[in-house]
Amino acid sequence: MRMGQRAKRLEHGAEDIMWRIERESREAGKLRGRKKKMASKPTSSQAL
Incomplete structure (x- = not known):
C-alpha cells in the first residue's frame, strides 16, 4: 500500500471512530437513566 x-485510510478511520463515539455516547445517554444503579463508575471520563 502507498503512503x-x-x-x-487513517483519516477516514479517525472520522469513523469519532462518529462511533458520538453515537455510543448518545445511546449511553438514553440508557443512563436505566443503568444508573449498575454503572457505579463514570464511563464518560473513560470514553475520552
Missing part, C-alpha cells in the same frame, strides 16, 4: 492511500 498516500494509508494516510487517507
